[in-house]
Amino acid sequence: MTAPAKPLPHSPSPGDAPGSAGDALHRPVIAWFDAHARDLPWRREDAGPWGVMVSEFMLQQTPVSRVLPVYEQWLARWPRPADLAKEAPGEAVRAWGRLGYPRRALRLHGAAVAITERHGGDVPTEHAQLLALPGIGEYTAAAVASFAYGQRHAVLDTNVRRVFARAVTGVQYPPNATTAAERKLARALLPEEEHTASRWAAASMELGALVCTARNEACERCPIAAQCAWLAAGKPAHEGPARRGQTYAGTDRQVRGKLLAVLREAVAPVPQATLDRVWDEPVQRARALDGLVADGLVEPLRGGLYRLPLT
Ligand code: SF4
Structure with missing residues (x-):
């Protein structure tokens, strides 16, 4: 069914640049996040930058429900990077359990060693320093800088890419791999003010995880339904390359x-x-x-x- 596209009256957030592409999206998405965000351990004050980093490694390809118990055990055993750095890498692989994609455990161990050797055991604050750690790519560096240190970075994970694809670009799914155009759009949508940008990164990610999901978008409770380009266009079916399957058995x-x-x-x-x-x-x-x-x-x-x- 085609829903009418009714742009909301412009109501900029305090951190918006006047007229920026994301103005009309920031306030409703952040307000929704304030009301509906899950209480997750890595979002609490006491998680600290190391807790945020561990969660980002674990969450990249694994759902929250499976990450939670392993995350709790991991932080209890290795509350600081130096605690993990002292262990053999195989212990990280062992503790990774059944989270899948276990090379992430080795990379996290390698990052802990580098943090201990190069940064006195503290997760570095600068995006460039984070990116220079072994095993940390653009996404993780941006996520840690944004979520742990409240900085302004485009944090482009699968959930955010899907929200932007639908709400702004007007297609059902983003491309299989992140494109330069998506990065450009994410930067254009970033609020100017640092704290607002950090909230926006977390809020748009949570919206993709809870409301605008891959299989079951819940537009009736979406805070930006009135601005959503894909909904306004009548939810046209995906026309790009076939979606990559998640087959596991027999592989x-x-x-x-x-x-x-x-x-x-x-x-x-x-x-x-x-x-x-x-x-x-x-x-x-x-x-x-x-x-x-x-x-x-x-x-x-x-x-x-x-x-x-x-x-
Ligand atoms: S209106 Fe529907 S499709 Fe559009 S962003 Fe919200 S949940 Fe996603």
């Missing part, structure tokens, strides 16, 4: 997950024969194990033994 990722699960549980090096039992197909099993070794997630030892990495 190398599944085999890698099974192999790692055995090694996480083990207190001593594991023989090849034990690993062979997790998957029947030998070629795929060998490929998965080789991949884990190449990624530094598994360390091969003499005598056909394997363990999580010590160095």
